[in-house]
Amino acid sequence: MARLLADSLAETALPADALAEMEALNDEAAPLHIWLRTRANLPLQPAWHEAAQTPIPDPQPPGSVTGPAAPLRVLPHIWKWRDIEPYLHRIAEIAPLEFTDRQQFLLTNPGLGGALKVTNTIRIAVSIYKSGDFAPQHLHSPNASRTILSDAGGYTLIEGEKCIAGRGDLILTPAGTWHGHGNDGAEPVIWMDVLDWPLLEHLDVIWIRHDHAERGDNAEPPVEDYSQKLYGAGGMVPRFVPESRASGQGGTPMFHFKGGNVGETLSGLRDQQGSPWDGIIIEFVNPMNGASLFPVLTYKAQLLRPAEETQPFRHTASTVYTVLEGRGVTEVNGRRLEWEKNDIFVVPANMWRRHVNLAGDADAVLYSLSDEPLLKAIGQYRAQGRPDDSDVIEITG
Numbered sequence: 001m002a003r004l005l006a007d008s009l010a011e012t013a014l015p016a017d018a019l020a021e022m023e024a025l026n027d028e029a030a031p032l033h034i035w036l037r038t039r040a041n042l043p044l045q046p047a048w049h050e051a052a053q054t055p056i057p058d059p060q061p062p063g064s065v066t067g068p069a070a071p072l073r074v075l076p077h078i079w080k081w082r083d084i085e086p087y088l089h090r091i092a093e094i095a096p097l098e099f100t101d102r103q104q105f106l107l108t109n110p111g112l113g114g115a116l117k118v119t120n121t122i123r124i125a126v127s128i129y130k131s132g133d134f135a136p137q138h139l140h141s142p143n144a145s146r147t148i149l150s151d152a153g154g155y156t157l158i159e160g161e162k163c164i165a166g167r168g169d170l171i172l173t174p175a176g177t178w179h180g181h182g183n184d185g186a187e188p189v190i191w192m193d194v195l196d197w198p199l200l201e202h203l204d205v206i207w208i209r210h211d212h213a214e215r216g217d218n219a220e221p222p223v224e225d226y227s228q229k230l231y232g233a234g235g236m237v238p239r240f241v242p243e244s245r246a247s248g249q250g251g252t253p254m255f256h257f258k259g260g261n262v263g264e265t266l267s268g269l270r271d272q273q274g275s276p277w278d279g280i281i282i283e284f285v286n287p288m289n290g291a292s293l294f295p296v297l298t299y300k301a302q303l304l305r306p307a308e309e310t311q312p313f314r315h316t317a318s319t320v321y322t323v324l325e326g327r328g329v330t331e332v333n334g335r336r337l338e339w340e341k342n343d344i345f346v347v348p349a350n351m352w353r354r355h356v357n358l359a360g361d362a363d364a365v366l367y368s369l370s371d372e373p374l375l376k377a378i379g380q381y382r383a384q385g386r387p388d389d390s391d392v393i394e395i396t397g
């Protein structure tokens with residue numbers, strides 16, 4: 001547990017009885033490789049331009065160098081929704097939002113020693129917002145997204161746009177966008193949060209700002225469907241607005257992709273041959289330039305038709321999948337990860353994987369995200385396939 005309480009977490013402000021209850025729940029949930037949030041992210045991490053005001057930490061004491069150690073390795077793993085979901089509702093009752101930043105648990109990879117990450121670039125959390133909840137607007141250096149798992153309820157405010165959540169929606173908060181979350185519906189909203197936090201933490205560029213209220217930026221009422229109006233027509237983009245809506249670089253100006261549109265697009269392509277490695281697969285892109293939604297992460301959605309089996313594939317990127325519909329199995333270097341609705345699983349870099357839709361009469365829909373853009377940017381992206389389990393072929397482009 002000690003590793004979990006990383007430098008980037010604040011000392012807890014939970015009341016003692018609630019903290020004790022949460023820690024007991026954490027002990028119970030530990031075998032599931034989740035960590036129930038009992039602490040906020042450090043609220044006083046300064047923005048990068050204020051970093052010079054922070055004291056220089058003491059050096060490590062002499063003798064602390066331990067020499068090369070066996071590296072921790074990302075393992076394939078599946079988080080079963082039926083096992084982890086009950087904890088969301090339990091922590092929502094115990095730990096009030098104002099003490100912990102979020103009512104959520106974070107997924108921990110069983111190969112990474114309890115660190116708050118599922119790969120070395122990706123952090124995943126699952127959050128719940130009850131009716132009336134509101135998490136104030138803030139801005140941070142990591143890119144983040146929400147994949148909506150509940151049917152409805154809840155919203156994210158981003159740079160003046162109110163993105164009302166529906167199942168299957170993808171809501172993006174690129175680096176350097178002011179954003180807050182809330183729920184003014186009757187039912188709780190549940191979503192999966194994704195952040196490129198571990199990479200940025202490794203690079204020492206994590207920072208958060210909480211001074212939105214002081215800035216007085218709330219004068220205008222939020223607008224709805226701005227993303228759809230400006231960027232929702234495929235192949236046609238506005239030329240009267242800046243290409244970015246963020247102070248960070250490389251993030252998409254389209255903040256909201258709707259689940260209904262994703263499903264329609266996949267269904268409309270179902271008679272195409274598709275990819276031997278992925279079936280019918282689409283990539284979400286920055287509509288202004290066709291690039292990935294974030295410089296580090298790209299997002300995709302795929303349809304596996306009834307009984308469809310894909311061919312073995314591997315690449316140097318790590319991938320996290322969320323099951324939106326159906327049931328099936330993904331074999332990862334021979335390990336079978338059997339999945340169904342809302343399960344989340346990770347396929348580490350370099351490992352062979354193939355998907356099978358186990359249902360003979362129903363589609364399966366998977367959403368995925370990977371650090372492929374990062375690997376390409378540093379010249380380390382490679383991919384291979386093994387058609388019909390025969391010789392390995394190099395995949396380019």
Ligand SMILES: [Fe+2]
Nearest residue numbers: 138140144179
């Ligand atoms: Fe945030």
